[in-house]
Amino acid sequence: MDLKIISWNIRGLGRRKKARAIRNMVNERKPQFLFVQETKLSSFPQAVLRSMGCDRRFEFCWAPAEGSADGLISLWDPNAFVKTLDYTTKRIVVVIGKLKGSEMECGMMNVYGPTIEVEKDGFFKEILDEMRKHNVVWVIGGDFNAITSMEEKQGLSWNYTAMENFRSFIQKAKLMNLPLADGLYTWSNNREPPTFVRLDKFLVNAAFFEGYPNLKQSLLPKVISDHNAIALENVVYKKDMRPFRFYNYLLSEDGFDEMLVGKVKNFQAQSSTNGI
Structure with a gap:
């Protein structure tokens, strides 16, 4: 079954060129679902949706910005995903429904994690609490502002306790941290010397592979934002070309x-x- 979900920390949708960048990506990549973080918008006017090219093709659910680095929006193609429930918190947008061609009920969670270390345990607990409310298969994507290992960061120092806490959360939630193709890092501070970090990722339940056995997570080319967009898609291989995965x-x-x-x-x- 076809599947493509894109997540992107856009770092502000108030500027028209950011909205155009999303429109170009949507037209080129044609995702069924789009997670956007850091909209920095306290309201979401129809003009922004039009600039994004999403006003007619997509339904959406959004969380307003409460500060200079907040705001989320999840968009989906109603011809590909039938929503049954949606709701938001400050750092989470949850949309529950079924992807076309699948009987699997899915929870699509768009997240933006805190940058302050002492707030991260509460953020992970919030995700776990929301997951436990619904008996669905989960796809969680966004900017976690956290890493699981030293391999996910180049430059400056590592916080080993924070890495262990993130790994512990992933284990408790029974999620899978999929490898990233076409690159190692999703964010750079663009300084000399530079720091590179994999802040953005998708985490999925093992059960999601029953419907989508050829999942691939990949890095998309960097445009406009200091974050790369990432894509989660079900790659259909030709006969005798399907790779072994464990x-x-x-x-x-x-x-x-x-x-x-x-x-x-x-x-x-x-x-x-x-x-x-």
Whole structure:
């Protein structure tokens, strides 16, 4: 099944060229879902949607900015995603529904994490609380303002406690931190010497792979913002070209050991029967 979700910290939608950049990306990439962070808009006039090229093609749910670095908006194509519920908090936009061609009920969560370290535990707890309210498969994307390992940052220093807290949250939420293709980092401070960090990412439930087994997360070229946009898409491979993938997360799934033992015994029995 086709799937493309794009997330982008735009760093302000009040400037017309930022809205045009989104319009160009939407026209070129044709996502079914779009997560935007840091709109910096306390209201969302129709003129902005028109400038983005999203006023007729997309439905949306947005959280107003309460400061100079806030504001989120999630947009989706109603022909590809049927919404049943949406709501917002200061740092989260939640949209629940079904993607066309799938019976899987999905929660699409657009997030913008705090930059202040002492606020991050509360942010992760808020995400967990929202996830537990709904029995759905989750796709969570946005600017987390956090990293999971030293490999996700180049320059300056690392906060090891903060990295451990982020990893702990991902584990508790039973989410998967997908690898990033076409690049290593999503943000740069554009200074000398530069600092590069992977602040933006998608996290998904393992169950999401049942409907979308060829998920790929990739870095898009940098335009306008100091953040790269990222894309999550279901890549359809030609016959005999589908790559093998195994995620360490699966080792901790309930029933994995029993399933593996059963598969091995079944293979051994078939091999014995066939004289292999």
